[in-house]
Amino acid sequence: MSVEESKLLNINLSSFELPINLSLDLNTKTLSFYKHLKCGLNLQSKALKAKDLNLLTRKLKLLLPECFKHCYNALTSRQAVFINALNPIPLFGTRYFGIIDRGTNVLELRPNTGCNLSCVFCSVGEGFNVKKTDFIVEAYYFKKWVDYALSFKKQSIELFINPQGEPLLYQELELLVKLLKQNKKVGKVSLVTNGLLLPSNFKRLIKAGVSSFHVSFPGFTNVKPLVGLNYDSEAVANALKQIVLQEKPLELWLTPVWVKGLNDLQVKEVVKLGLELKRLINENNSKAKVFIAIQNYLQYKAGRKVKGFKPLPWKLFYKNLKQLEAEFKEFKLNLTLTPSDVGIKPDNFVEKPLRTGQVVKAKIVCNGRNKNEFIAVTPANSAEPFQSLDFKARSIVVSSNKQSLGKLLGKTVLVKITHSKHNLFHAVVA
Numbered sequence: 001m002s003v004e005e006s007k008l009l010n011i012n013l014s015s016f017e018l019p020i021n022l023s024l025d026l027n028t029k030t031l032s033f034y035k036h037l038k039c040g041l042n043l044q045s046k047a048l049k050a051k052d053l054n055l056l057t058r059k060l061k062l063l064l065p066e067c068f069k070h071c072y073n074a075l076t077s078r079q080a081v082f083i084n085a086l087n088p089i090p091l092f093g094t095r096y097f098g099i100i101d102r103g104t105n106v107l108e109l110r111p112n113t114g115c116n117l118s119c120v121f122c123s124v125g126e127g128f129n130v131k132k133t134d135f136i137v138e139a140y141y142f143k144k145w146v147d148y149a150l151s152f153k154k155q156s157i158e159l160f161i162n163p164q165g166e167p168l169l170y171q172e173l174e175l176l177v178k179l180l181k182q183n184k185k186v187g188k189v190s191l192v193t194n195g196l197l198l199p200s201n202f203k204r205l206i207k208a209g210v211s212s213f214h215v216s217f218p219g220f221t222n223v224k225p226l227v228g229l230n231y232d233s234e235a236v237a238n239a240l241k242q243i244v245l246q247e248k249p250l251e252l253w254l255t256p257v258w259v260k261g262l263n264d265l266q267v268k269e270v271v272k273l274g275l276e277l278k279r280l281i282n283e284n285n286s287k288a289k290v291f292i293a294i295q296n297y298l299q300y301k302a303g304r305k306v307k308g309f310k311p312l313p314w315k316l317f318y319k320n321l322k323q324l325e326a327e328f329k330e331f332k333l334n335l336t337l338t339p340s341d342v343g344i345k346p347d348n349f350v351e352k353p354l355r356t357g358q359v360v361k362a363k364i365v366c367n368g369r370n371k372n373e374f375i376a377v378t379p380a381n382s383a384e385p386f387q388s389l390d391f392k393a394r395s396i397v398v399s400s401n402k403q404s405l406g407k408l409l410g411k412t413v414l415v416k417i418t419h420s421k422h423n424l425f426h427a428v429v430a
């Protein structure tokens with residue numbers, strides 16, 4: 001088929017060892033990788049002059065690694081970086097995407113960023129009209145890094161899918177869970193979600209292997225000012241009721257954020273929903289378990305601050321939880337959960353190839369999530385496409401208040417590591 005015969009081309013990238021399809025719209029000069037992930041081709045328009053599909057596909061092979069760095073998320077309208085085998089940014093090194101290991105039997109996984117809500121208390125500042133860069137990691141690429149991380153662990157590991165945003169917006173979530181479950185070391189697969197998209201998705205996710213849902217259900221009364229959007233609490237609550245009645249022994253965690261004085265009523269509604277779910281479980285001899293794990297409202301540098309409200313000191317927060325337990329004392333609730341209640345145990349750390357104070361050569365590969373931040377990769381050559389994967393490579397968040405950092409994009413520079421805890425690296429240009 002010649003290019004002229006069609007204005008919309010579907011191209012399979014498996015010949016590039018990338019198991020995704022893309023479609024190229026010749027009218028808008030737009031490449032689409034997933035439903036929401038697109039790349040304009042204005043800079044690379046010479047590929048569009050190609051006479052036939054084979055030639056075009058070969059040219060795309062050269063152009064794709066650049067395209068993956070300059071996508072946009074059609075849902076959030078933000079710049080997005082698509083990480084995959086041809087844009088092999090390491091999945092250890094930042095909180096923004098990839099894997100976080102804190103030396104326990106839990107690995108935290110972050111396959112995407114971007115959210116469909118805009119909560120007033122969001123700890124990562126997600127939502128609408130926010131200037132951030134989005135990151136999306138391709139599922140097969142993600143699995144390779146998780147297998148590497150699991151090779152250090154000695155016990156059954158919980159995979160805790162907890163991105164800076166909403167994981168149900170990640171188009172490959174079901175596939176990713178199925179791939180991850182192939183590793184025998186994987187025990188529980190947990191999903192942290194705001195719940196909005198659960199009603200139409202929970203069944204397929206359970207089938208894929210999700211066994212624990214952590215839902216930041218915001219309550220029933222007047223929740224729009226809290227989450228920034230219409231939230232169909234009844235529909236989500238109905239989905240939660242169906243989840244606890246499944247045959248599989250699932251866990252459901254209700255995890256609202258409590259801003260004392262702002263959403264006290266809604267937090268009590270969540271507790272009541274938890275009690276109703278427990279009643280349903282008992283009446284139906286279900287194997288499901290429900291936990292109520294209320295979160296303290298905390299403020300972070302990149303997070304959102306609720307005007308007029310300060311985070312509570314932990315002592316006072318626990319006192320408030322105890323008071324809430326007393327209000328519902330006939331139900332013998334435990335709202336003050338500890339790491340052992342949630343099953344966290346120490347385990348080996350994944351190897352950490354960099355240390356604080358070290359000066360290393362790194363390639364600045366793309367913008368970071370926030371203003372004045374970039375992602376660098378060391379060793380520099382491991383960021384090149386068509387390289388075999390280097391699991392000792394790490395991503396580093398390089399920050400600077402100087403505008404000049406932008407000029408370094410694509411260059412290899414010396415950076416000094418200023419933070420290296422838990423394989424999370426920050427640096428400044430040396």
Ligand code: SF4
Binds near residue numbers: 119121122125127194
């Ligand atoms: S708190 Fe969670 S659900 Fe709310 S905006 Fe942030 S990431 Fe989204």
